[in-house]
Each structure stands twice: as structure tokens, then as C-alpha cells.
Amino acid sequence: MAPFNPHSSEHRLFTGHSPHARRWPTLLAVCAGCLQAASLAWPWALPEVFQFVGLIQGQALWWGQILALSVLVLLLQGSDSPRSAAWCGWWFATAWLATTFGWLFTSMHTYGELSAPLAVLAVLILAGVLAAYTAGISWCFRAVALLNKALIAIYFVALWTLAELARGLVLTGFGWGAVGYAQVNGPMAAALSWVGMYGLSALAALLAVLTAFVLGARSWQAAVPPALSGVVLLGLMHVLPAPQGVSTGSLNVTLLQGNIAQDEKFDQSSGVPKALRWYGQQLAANRSALIITPETALPLLPTQLPDAYWQALQLRFDQGAQAALVGIPLGSYTEGYTNSVVGFKPGQTDLWRYDKHHLVPFGEFIPPMFRWFTNLMNIPLGDFNRGALVQPTFDWQGQRLATSICYENLFGEELAAQFADAAKAPTMLVNLSNLGWFGEHLAMDQHLQIARVRALEFDRPFLLATNTGRTAVVDHLGRVTAALPNHVAQALTADVQGREGITPYAWWASRWGQGPLVVLSLLVVMGVWLSRKS
Structure with missing residues (x-):
């Protein structure tokens, strides 16, 4: 030339x-x-x-x-x-x-x-x-x-x-x-x-x-x-x-979208009792094999919940053929707090949990010298503890579910770390989010595009459970196969096909990022x- x-x-x-x-x-x-x-x-x-x-x-x-x-x-x-x-x-x-x-x-x-x-x-x-x-x-x-x-x-x-x-x-x-x-x-x-x-x-x-x-x-x-x-x-x-992946069978899943308005989500007189009531009813009545709530669907620590609420959840899933992933904060003042997901399923001796690893600056930790900025806002911000990069999958009915919270699905190289061992690699990806912070804006659509990209990178279905939208099921080809309208309190039920097999990207990114x-x-x-x- x-x-x-x-x-x-x-x-x-x-x-x-x-x-x-x-x-x-x-x-x-x-x-x-x-x-x-x-x-x-x-x-x-x-x-x-x-x-x-x-x-x-x-x-x-x-x-x-x-x-x-x-x-x-x-x-x-x-x-x-x-x-x-x-x-x-x-x-x-x-x-x-x-x-x-x-x-x-x-x-x-x-x-x-x-x-x-x-x-x-x-x-x-x-x-x-x-x-x-x-x-x-x-x-x-x-x-x-x-x-x-x-x-x-x-x-x-x-x-x-x-x-x-x-x-x-x-x-x-x-x-x-x-x-x-x-x-x-x-x-x-x-x-x-x-x-x-x-x-x-x-x-x-x-x-x-x-x-x-x-x-x-x-x-x-x-x-x-x-x-x-x-x-x-x-x-x-x-x-x-x-990709040369193969099916690992089907799992009947329900994704819950409570639509708790952000300005009342942590309000003890409105949003908190509304969330506890709605999610409690859905978790008790739904008959799917796996029920998934959004991030911090229960906006209180287990010790702050009403009497017997936490024990009732544990008893609900202690027997039978159903399980649940529930977004809730965990921890204490002395140990520190985590933005977490807990898993309930029959026969487990220890409660399964996932603690968010990639924290949001200004939302879940305050960068040095920026406390003055966060003090200008009326948002309950603080420093959360960080979970490990690789945490155990939630294993249920032949599927291994890798969980992420909020914008963690943005970091494909971190999700890839779960695929280093093909025998333990997730068969489904799950993200629990609260996008109520962003109102009617395109953050919901952008968040869905991110999930579709992750599905194609790893040849895995991707489940999005959100507070206000977009709650959706994305198949391993990156197609949205089921979704809820935004800003409605509703449950989305679908049969999801798990996948196994390692894509070329998952292979090299799991080793070298x-x-x-x-x-x-x-x-x-x-x-x-x-x-x-x-």
C-alpha cells in the first residue's frame, strides 16, 4: 500500500x-x-x-x-x-x-x-x-x-x-x-x-x-x-x-422481580415490610425447582428479620425438591458486612453463600480521599468486605450455578476463573441485581446486553433476576428467551437448558485473564x- x-x-x-x-x-x-x-x-x-x-x-x-x-x-x-x-x-x-x-x-x-x-x-x-x-x-x-x-x-x-x-x-x-x-x-x-x-x-x-x-x-x-x-x-x-458444548439437562427456574421502588427500598415503614411480605409469599408458594430473588431482596441482616422469618425460610427448603437463591446482606458490626446470596436446598448441613467479590466504588467501598463526596449524598454507603474471586457453585439437580451480583457480570475475565477446572465449571450463570437506582434509563438494556455477551463467551445460559428490570432468561446462544416487563412485581418461570464444555475464550481467560x-x-x-x- x-x-x-x-x-x-x-x-x-x-x-x-x-x-x-x-x-x-x-x-x-x-x-x-x-x-x-x-x-x-x-x-x-x-x-x-x-x-x-x-x-x-x-x-x-x-x-x-x-x-x-x-x-x-x-x-x-x-x-x-x-x-x-x-x-x-x-x-x-x-x-x-x-x-x-x-x-x-x-x-x-x-x-x-x-x-x-x-x-x-x-x-x-x-x-x-x-x-x-x-x-x-x-x-x-x-x-x-x-x-x-x-x-x-x-x-x-x-x-x-x-x-x-x-x-x-x-x-x-x-x-x-x-x-x-x-x-x-x-x-x-x-x-x-x-x-x-x-x-x-x-x-x-x-x-x-x-x-x-x-x-x-x-x-x-x-x-x-x-x-x-x-x-x-x-x-x-x-x-x-x-462451541462444542453439550446439554446438561433442563432446570425449571423462577426469577422474582419485586419492583420495590428505590426511594423506599430501605424504608422501615414502607419498602422493607413490602419486600419481606412479597418475597416471603413468593418463596413460600412457588413450586419451581429453583427460585431466585434479586440482589438484597431481603434488605435486612438475618438477625434483623422479624421473628421466625429466617427460620421459616430454612424450614421451607429443608425438605422436598425445591431450592432458592436469595439476595441478602450478611455480617455484623464487628466482622464487617458482605453483599451476599444465600442458597437454600434440602439436606444441606451448612448454608451455601456467595459474597460479592468485585465491589462498586462509592457504592460498596469508598476510595481513599473521597469520603467527602459520599457524605454529600443521602445514600447508605459504606465499606463492604470482599468475597473470594472463585467461590463454590450452587449445585442443584445436576446443574452447577455460578453466581454474580450487580455489575460483576461486566468482568468476563473474573467469571472465566470459574472455568479453570472443566469438571467443576458452571453449567449456568446467574446474576442478582438491583437496577432500581437508575430509574427508567437504558442501564437495564445495557445490563442485558452484557449478560448476552457473557452467555456467548462461555456458551452458557444466563439468568438475570432484578428488582425493577430487566429480569430475563438468556440462552447459551445469547438470545433472550423469556423476560418480564420493567417496573412490575411479577415472577418469570422458564425451563433452562444447562451446558458443559469449555470455549476457547473460557480456556485461555481462566488461566491468563x-x-x-x-x-x-x-x-x-x-x-x-x-x-x-x-
């Missing part, structure tokens, strides 16, 4: 030096960032005529994500300097991330009683800080722009992958909104069982670069090679071997820099 020419019309695209150039690259970067956020879960209900191109409310829009990122590539190529490229990347990522988790405003303002200006500022600061990763790789990308197109593509993919990994892993990580989640409905989703979500993010970045080359081509002849490369890339996804992707990306970046200086 011909070397990149900074004085060509391709380079001048969006810089203002071409008669056809865009005059506001910052505005375009912000708009592209907003499109990337919308591609994770389309926010608007549109007429049915638009659904044939994927514009369905709550659904991922794979091609929208590719288009958005390709615009960023064009903007970076057209930047006058590495510094201007860094600012362009920062604006893009700030808009993308702030729009993606704008629902944090609801938790801080509506339920935390933080003033609206401060809540907006907090969301923007978080997005802006995390956007620094994108700004950094944008600077690096533009600094070595004098390379041929093949190296440009490989270099951008490596840089983008490192930025996504850094955001998802450094300082406990917050990878919410990673572009791989937008691809769950797309033609490259089959790669998830091989390379995982971050590997799929790398493939999405590659397709975005190829798209940028097509959009920025000076002639149709110049557009042909990258277009054909993109077609080949998509074609390869269709010939990837499918995201290390292979980190090392490979770093080697590419180092190689490009060394070739630049030679």
Missing part, C-alpha cells in the same frame, strides 16, 4: 483545509461519541419501518458503532498534530461515556439527593477522566501517522484495545460501554467464544478503520481494497467453528514505535 500522505485530500478531510471539509471537528467528534453510546442500546422508539436496519429501542446497533468509530479514525487522521488528535479523542470519548452511563445522574440526584449541577458535574468528570485513555491513544496514533495503511490499521487496533482494557481493568475497572457489547447483534458476535468481548472490540476497531479508509478514499479504486478486506473479515466470522490481549497489543505498539524511529 502507498504510504500515508499528510498533504493529501484524504488527510485534509475534516480539517478545514479542503473545500469539502467539515469545519467543526470537535462537534463531529461529540456527535460520533453520542452515536457510539446509542449503539450500545438504541434509546428511542421509532416507527416499525426503521426496525429492518436495527433501530429497535433497547437493542444494540452494531453498524452504528462501526460508523461512529470510523468517524473518529478519520478525524484523527485529519488532525493537524498529535495534540489536536488527543483533544479530538477526548471529546469523542467524553461524549460516548457520559451519554452511556448518564443514568448515574439518577442515582446521585434522584436517590442520593445530590444537587443536579453537582450530579451532572460528577458524571462529566468521571467520563472525562476515563476519556483520558482514548486521548492518550489518539495522540499516539497521530504521532506515527506516516505509515502505510496496513500498519495504520494494525496500530489503531492495538491502541484501541489497550485503551479499552485499561478502562476495564485499571483501578478496579469500569468497562461499562465497551464497544464489544454493541456487536452482540452483529455478524462478528460468533468471535466472542474465541476472543471474548475485548477481542471483539479489537475486531470492531479493525472494521471501523477499514470503513474509514473506504469513506476517506479519493476514488472508488482506492476504496476497493479496504472494502474487500472488510468483507473478508466479516466472512471469516461466519466460518468460525461453533486478559493478559494475552494486553501483551499482543503492547508488542504491536512497541513494534510500530521502533520501526518509526529506525
Whole structure:
């Protein structure tokens, strides 16, 4: 391929030096960032005529994500300097991330009683800080722009992958909104069982670069090679071997959605008695083989429950052919507290429990020097104890269920640790959440897309039990086979097929986490820099 020419019309695209150039690259970067956020879960209900191109409310829009990122590539190529490229990347990522988790405003303002200006500022600061990763790789990308197109593509993919990994892993990580989640409905989703979500993010970045080359081509002849490369890339996804897992049988499951409003969930005069009554009735009357409640469905410690309530639960499941997973806090003032799930089943001598491992900053632990910020909000925040990374599965009727709480399903490399031993690997994945903190916003849809990605990575069904929605059953192919409407108190019953067998991603991620992707990306970046200086 011909070397990149900074004085060509391709380079001048969006810089203002071409008669056809865009005059506001910052505005375009912000708009592209907003499109990337919308591609994770389309926010608007549109007429049915638009659904044939994927514009369905709550659904991922794979091609929208590719288009958005390709615009960023064009903007970076057209930047006058590495510094201007860094600012362009920062604006893009700030808009993308702030729009993606704008629902944090609801938790801080509506339920935390933080003033609206401060809540907006907090969301923007978080997005802006995390956007620094994108700004950094944008600077690096533009600094070595004098390379041929093949190296440009490989270099951008490596840089983008490192930025996504850094955001998802450094300082406990917050990878919410990673572009791989937008691809769950797309033609490259089959790669998830091989390379995982971050590997799929790398493939999405590659397709975005190829798209940028097509959009920025000076002639149709110049557009042909990258277009054909993109077609080949998509074609390869269709010939990837499918996971070789097998069924472990069916389990009849009921997921409970109590719909306890967040502003009364911990209110001793309203939400607490309502939750104890509703979940108590459902646990007593339901006849499914396994009943699952949301996170902190019982919002009191066992010792704080009404007389005989805890003992009645234990007796209820001590005999027969039914079991239950119940979200409840555990611990004491002297021992500390955990956000936990307890398992009841017949014949057990010790109560099974899962303690949340990956705690939420500012929600379940206060980072150093940030106590002043949490004191501004009227939310019962504190420091919880952390459970072990790998904890025993809940084994019932031939199935092994691996449990996670809230946003723990965001960390695929941590869930992968359960798959190191194939004989003990889970046959089903379960997540208990309380998304009531986020009101009507798209956090529920985004959370469901995350579960669908995990199902495809591990070739396992994924069960979501939530307080207000989306309570759903996702099969091992990433399809939502049953779901409840949001904001209703209802039970969802379904027969779920367990699976066994280890996907390629589960095999390598259970041993090395995201290390292979980190090392490979770093080697590419180092190689490009060394070739630049030679």
C-alpha cells in the first residue's frame, strides 16, 4: 500500500483545509461519541419501518458503532498534530461515556439527593477522566501517522484495545460501554467464544478503520481494497467453528422481580415490610425447582428479620425438591458486612453463600480521599468486605450455578476463573441485581446486553433476576428467551437448558485473564514505535 500522505485530500478531510471539509471537528467528534453510546442500546422508539436496519429501542446497533468509530479514525487522521488528535479523542470519548452511563445522574440526584449541577458535574468528570485513555491513544496514533495503511490499521487496533482494557481493568475497572457489547447483534458476535468481548472490540476497531479508509478514499479504486478486506473479515466470522458444548439437562427456574421502588427500598415503614411480605409469599408458594430473588431482596441482616422469618425460610427448603437463591446482606458490626446470596436446598448441613467479590466504588467501598463526596449524598454507603474471586457453585439437580451480583457480570475475565477446572465449571450463570437506582434509563438494556455477551463467551445460559428490570432468561446462544416487563412485581418461570464444555475464550481467560490481549497489543505498539524511529 502507498504510504500515508499528510498533504493529501484524504488527510485534509475534516480539517478545514479542503473545500469539502467539515469545519467543526470537535462537534463531529461529540456527535460520533453520542452515536457510539446509542449503539450500545438504541434509546428511542421509532416507527416499525426503521426496525429492518436495527433501530429497535433497547437493542444494540452494531453498524452504528462501526460508523461512529470510523468517524473518529478519520478525524484523527485529519488532525493537524498529535495534540489536536488527543483533544479530538477526548471529546469523542467524553461524549460516548457520559451519554452511556448518564443514568448515574439518577442515582446521585434522584436517590442520593445530590444537587443536579453537582450530579451532572460528577458524571462529566468521571467520563472525562476515563476519556483520558482514548486521548492518550489518539495522540499516539497521530504521532506515527506516516505509515502505510496496513500498519495504520494494525496500530489503531492495538491502541484501541489497550485503551479499552485499561478502562476495564485499571483501578478496579469500569468497562461499562465497551464497544464489544454493541456487536452482540452483529455478524462478528460468533468471535466472542474465541476472543471474548475485548477481542471483539479489537475486531470492531479493525472494521471501523477499514470503513474509514473506504469513506476517506479519493476514488472508488482506492476504496476497493479496504472494502474487500472488510468483507473478508466479516466472512471469516461466519466460518468460525461453533462451541462444542453439550446439554446438561433442563432446570425449571423462577426469577422474582419485586419492583420495590428505590426511594423506599430501605424504608422501615414502607419498602422493607413490602419486600419481606412479597418475597416471603413468593418463596413460600412457588413450586419451581429453583427460585431466585434479586440482589438484597431481603434488605435486612438475618438477625434483623422479624421473628421466625429466617427460620421459616430454612424450614421451607429443608425438605422436598425445591431450592432458592436469595439476595441478602450478611455480617455484623464487628466482622464487617458482605453483599451476599444465600442458597437454600434440602439436606444441606451448612448454608451455601456467595459474597460479592468485585465491589462498586462509592457504592460498596469508598476510595481513599473521597469520603467527602459520599457524605454529600443521602445514600447508605459504606465499606463492604470482599468475597473470594472463585467461590463454590450452587449445585442443584445436576446443574452447577455460578453466581454474580450487580455489575460483576461486566468482568468476563473474573467469571472465566470459574472455568479453570472443566469438571467443576458452571453449567449456568446467574446474576442478582438491583437496577432500581437508575430509574427508567437504558442501564437495564445495557445490563442485558452484557449478560448476552457473557452467555456467548462461555456458551452458557444466563439468568438475570432484578428488582425493577430487566429480569430475563438468556440462552447459551445469547438470545433472550423469556423476560418480564420493567417496573412490575411479577415472577418469570422458564425451563433452562444447562451446558458443559469449555470455549476457547473460557480456556485461555481462566488461566491468563486478559493478559494475552494486553501483551499482543503492547508488542504491536512497541513494534510500530521502533520501526518509526529506525
